[in-house]
Amino acid sequence: MGIYDSTFLAYVCITVVLFQLSRFLLAGLYNHFLTIRLGIKFVDFKYLGKWAVVTGCTDGIGKAFAEILAEEGMSIYLISRSQDKLDELAKSISAKYKVDTKTLAIDFSQGDEIYSLIEKHLAELDIGVLVNNVGLSYSYPEYFLNVENRDALFKDIIRINCVAVVDMCKIVLPGMVERKRGAIINVSSLAAKIPHPLLSVYSASKAFVDKFSVDLGLEYESSGITIQSLLPGYVATKMSKIRGESLMAPSPKTFVMNAIRTLGVHGRTTGYFPHTVMDYLMNTITPQLVNMFVLNALLSLRKRAIKQKNKAQAQAQPGY
Numbered sequence: 366m367g368i369y370d371s372t373f374l375a376y377v378c379i380t381v382v383l384f385q386l387s388r389f390l391l392a393g394l395y396n397h398f399l400t401i402r403l404g405i406k407f408v409d410f411k412y413l414g415k416w417a418v419v420t421g422c423t424d425g426i427g428k429a430f431a432e433i434l435a436e437e438g439m440s441i442y443l444i445s446r447s448q449d450k451l452d453e454l455a456k457s458i459s460a461k462y463k464v465d466t467k468t469l470a471i472d473f474s475q476g477d478e479i480y481s482l483i484e485k486h487l488a489e490l491d492i493g494v495l496v497n498n499v500g501l502s503y504s505y506p507e508y509f510l511n512v513e514n515r516d517a518l519f520k521d522i523i524r525i526n527c528v529a530v531v532d533m534c535k536i537v538l539p540g541m542v543e544r545k546r547g548a549i550i551n552v553s554s555l556a557a558k559i560p561h562p563l564l565s566v567y568s569a570s571k572a573f574v575d576k577f578s579v580d581l582g583l584e585y586e587s588s589g590i591t592i593q594s595l596l597p598g599y600v601a602t603k604m605s606k607i608r609g610e611s612l613m614a615p616s617p618k619t620f621v622m623n624a625i626r627t628l629g630v631h632g633r634t635t636g637y638f639p640h641t642v643m644d645y646l647m648n649t650i651t652p653q654l655v656n657m658f659v660l661n662a663l664l665s666l667r668k669r670a671i672k673q674k675n676k677a678q679a680q681a682q683p684g685y
């Protein structure tokens with residue numbers, strides 16, 4: 366190859382890289398910053414239907430979805446485990462946003478019978494939005510064979526993270542298809558896309574949610590239904606055990622305010638620009654380096670959690 370050919374090739378490569386990078390940055394800037402600052406919405410939530418159903422809604426990301434969808438004028442159907450927390454949230458949403466609310470106490474770790482109950486309660490409602498948010502993870506990162514109560518925990522993770530998503534779609538989608546309008550947000554996790562050792566059952570369950578959502582989205586796009594796979598990085602909630610919010614671990618409200626603007630724009634997204642940058646970097650850097658980095662980070666979380674657990678156990682001993 367002559368010197369002119371290789372210079373030409375180098376220019377082509379640099380142009381392609383610069384083009385991809387500016388596309389990524391401009392799309393990020395537009396979707397994650399300008400739309401929020403300018404108040405641009407891609408979805409008219411009230412047009413989609415009267416009700417938004419949110420699972421796992423009394424805390425964290427689910428609670429933020431319930432409040433932000435109520436702010437958009439939707440009536441909220443709250444489904445979570447504890448009736449007292451549901452009542453309190455329903456009362457505060459109705460008072461603050463002047464919308465109707467309904468509640469249903471359901472434990473998604475239970476068997477198939479819960480879905481006939483949910484179906485009975487949701488029948489006849491004009492449901493515009495379903496947020497499949499409820500999720501369960503390990504209490505701390507741990508080797509597969511060392512996870513405490515692993516038989517029960519792994520089954521619960523699969524029931525809560527996977528079965529609930531499929532069964533809730535089975536209940537809500539027929540009405541949406543009939544009305545030719547609706548949106549389903551399935552909360553997966555960035556753990557589905559990047560290596561996540563020591564949380565392998567959780568991350569695999571989230572990969573299921575991601576793949577299911579993308580393919581279901583393609584099936585029902587032409588019926589007027591938007592289905593989104595939402596893959597957040599860390600958000601400061603009870604599940605992540607992150608107390609203070611930061612740029613990389615936003616509060617649930619900041620996260621959902623960003624994520625909701627991506628509905629109708631991205632079928633598969635982290636929903637939050639700093640998480641999109643992290644995803645981009647993790648998928649650009651050499652896999653060996655990413656694996657090493659993530660494993661070390663999760664091993665140090667594991668070490669800290671075990672130390673805290675041992676300390677708490679020692680303090681609980683009589684005579685401490």
Ligand SMILES: NC(=O)c1ccc[n+]([C@@H]2O[C@H](COP(=O)([O-])OP(=O)(O)OC[C@H]3O[C@@H](n4cnc5c(N)ncnc54)[C@H](OP(=O)(O)O)[C@@H]3O)[C@@H](O)[C@H]2O)c1
Nearest residue numbers: 421423424425426446447472473500554599600602604605
């Ligand atoms: N936080 C993160 O960093 C992060 C990152 C990526 C993805 N996600 C995903 O985001 C979703 C929400 O997580 P989060 O961090 O917001 O969780 P969270 O703060 O722990 O809240 C979980 C909610 O689900 C309810 N819930 C828990 N178990 C339930 C069950 N068996 N049946 C019914 N409701 C149940 C809880 O209420 P009750 O206890 O009152 O029932 C609570 O309202 C999950 O799918 C999670 O995997 C979270």
